[in-house]
Each structure stands twice: as C-alpha cells, then as structure tokens.
Amino acid sequence: ETGVTQSPTHLIKTRGQQVTLRCSSQSGHNTVSWYQQALGQGPQFIFQYYREEENGRGNFPPRFSGLQFPNYSSELNVNALELDDSALYLCASSFGGQAGRTGELFFGEGSRLTVL
Amino acid sequence: GDSVTQMEGPVTLSEEAFLTINCTYTATGYPSLFWYVQYPGEGLQLLLKATKADDKGSNKGFEATYRKETTSFHLEKGSVQVSDSAVYFCALRRSNYQLIWGAGTKLIIKP
Numbered sequence: 001e002t003g004v005t006q007s008p009t010h011l012i013k014t015r016g017q018q019v020t021l022r023c024s025s026q027s028g029h030n031t032v033s034w035y036q037q038a039l040g041q042g043p044q045f046i047f048q049y050y051r052e053e054e055n056g057r058g059n060f061p062p063r064f065s066g067l068q069f070p071n072y073s074s075e076l077n078v079n080a081l082e083l084d085d086s087a088l089y090l091c092a093s094s095f096g097g098q099a100g101r102t103g104e105l106f107f108g109e110g111s112r113l114t115v116l
Numbered sequence: 117g118d119s120v121t122q123m124e125g126p127v128t129l130s131e132e133a134f135l136t137i138n139c140t141y142t143a144t145g146y147p148s149l150f151w152y153v154q155y156p157g158e159g160l161q162l163l164l165k166a167t168k169a170d171d172k173g174s175n176k177g178f179e180a181t182y183r184k185e186t187t188s189f190h191l192e193k194g195s196v197q198v199s200d201s202a203v204y205f206c207a208l209r210r211s212n213y214q215l216i217w218g219a220g221t222k223l224i225i226k227p
Contacts (some may be wrong), residue, residue: 004159035215042120042205042217043160058212090160105215107159 004108012114013081021111022074023091032074033105034066035090043085043090050072078113086115119145122206128216129196130147130226137191138179138223140226147208149182149189150215154203163191163204201225 005024014021024031031050035043045058049068063079072093078085089112093106123138141149151163151173167208169184178193189206207220 022170040219042207042219044217045214048214058214092160104162105160106164107161109157109159 004091004106006089006091006108006111008111009109010112010114011084012116015081015083017081017115018079018115019076019081021078021089021091022112023074023076023093025072025074025091025093026106028104029095030072032068032093033092033094034074034076035092036060037088037090039087039111045088046076050065054059055079081115083115086113088112118147118210118216119209120133120206120209120216120218121129121192122204124211125203125220125222126224127221128224128226131198132195133225135191135193135196135200135223137204137206137223139189139218141189141208142188143187143210143216146184147210149180149222150207151178151180151189151191153158154205154220156202160205167176169189194227196223198225198227 004026007022033048034046037043046060048056052068065077068074088110090110092107094105118149119142121140125179140162149165150165154160164175164181166173169182180189180191201224203220204224205220207215
C-alpha cells in the first residue's frame with residue numbers, strides 16, 4: 001500500500017511569485033485535504049477535495065487554490081506569495097466525502113516553502 | 117469559534133516516568149477529539165481518538181478520556197520510553213469535518 005507522497009520536499013520562492021505543490025493520495029483514498037503549518041504551530045485547514053470538487057475551505061484567501069485529478073492526486077497553488085506564506089504544507093488523504101469524519105487522515109511528510 | 121489549547125512544551129522526562137499532556141477545547145456541539153503524533157522526520161500519525169463523552173481512546177500505551185464536563189482530553193502514559201520522543205498534537209473535528217489543532221507539545225525523553 002503506497003502512502004501519501006508530496007513534492008517537492010523543499011522549495012524557496014520570492015515574494016510575488018507563484019507556487020504549485022503536489023500530493024499523491026494513499027491508494028484507495030478519494031479525499032484530499034491541505035493544511036498549512038507555520039513553525040511552532042498546529043496545522044491550519046486550507047481546503048478539502050472530494051471526487052474532484054472542493055467541499056470545504058478554511059480561512060484562507062482566494063490566492064490559495066487547488067485541484068483534484070481523476071486519480072485523486074491533488075495540487076495546491078498559491079499566487080502572489082507573501083512572506084507569511086512560509087510554512088510546511090501538509091497533504092492528507094482519506095476515504096469518503098466526509099473526510100475527517102473519523103479523524104483518520106493519513107498525512108504526507110509535507111512541502112516546506114520558504115518565501116524570501 | 118472552536119479552538120484547542122495544549123500545554124506548552126517542551127516537556128522533558130526521564131525514561132519510565134509518568135506522562136500527562138494537557139489538552140482543553142472550546143467547541144459548539146459535540147466534537148470528536150484526537151491525538152496525533154509527529155516523530156522526527158516523519159509525517160503526522162493518528163495516535164488515538166474519542167468520539168463521544170466519557171469515551172477513552174488508547175494506543176501504544178497512551179490513553180485519553182473525553183471529559184465533557186471539563187472540556188478536556190488529556191494524554192497520559194504510565195511509563196514513557198525514549199522512542200516516545202515526538203511532537204504531540206491535540207485536535208477536534210468540527211461538524212463540517214474540518215480538524216482544529218492545538219499548537220503541539222514537544223516531548224523529550226531522556227534515558
């Protein structure tokens with residue numbers, strides 16, 4: 001069984017640039033959620049995708065957007081990067097539209113983004 | 117709004133000591149409660165959960181009881197090992213299935 005994989009693991013961007021982060025969900029999972037984890041803090045929910053549709057969103061501006069593909073992999077896109085976007089971005093997968101219903105999310109190791 | 121508060125770390129203990137990491141929450145309704153663990157260099161993993169009041173979650177020697185009257189979900193272990201060194205996160209699940217997380221507590225176990 002393949003776990004959740006994310007790429008890239010580390011990247012550095014400058015203010016105003018755009019970034020795309022990728023996530024392959026665990027085999028058999030159809031729901032992906034994205035979290036932002038700033039240093040020393042808990043994860044903050046960005047949004048969730050179920051069967052290619054966004055079905056939940058946290059308190060993040062529209063410059064944070066995403067996609068889910070037919071194979072249930074997902075992308076997180078961030079436009080007009082700001083210094084405060086520097087964080088670890090976590091992808092989590094689960095099965096079922098009610099992702100997190102049991103709280104059993106399976107996490108990747110994250111993509112660490114540094115914005116200079 | 118909903119929130120989770122954990123005791124600040126790091127918590128440093130000797131091997132075989134008793135562990136308690138406090139977690140309290142604020143939420144409307146009846147959330148489900150979770151503890152996740154992040155070992156060095158690894159992703160977050162579900163440690164245990166409880167879905168209703170008075171439920172006790174347990175795994176790998178860790179336990180936590182859902183206390184509605186005190187809005188708490190404290191994590192305990194009777195005898196910690198060096199391998200338990202990690203960051204522990206308490207979280208609650210909102211009715212829309214979004215997880216709300218505490219800030220995490222770093223645990224350091226010395227041999």
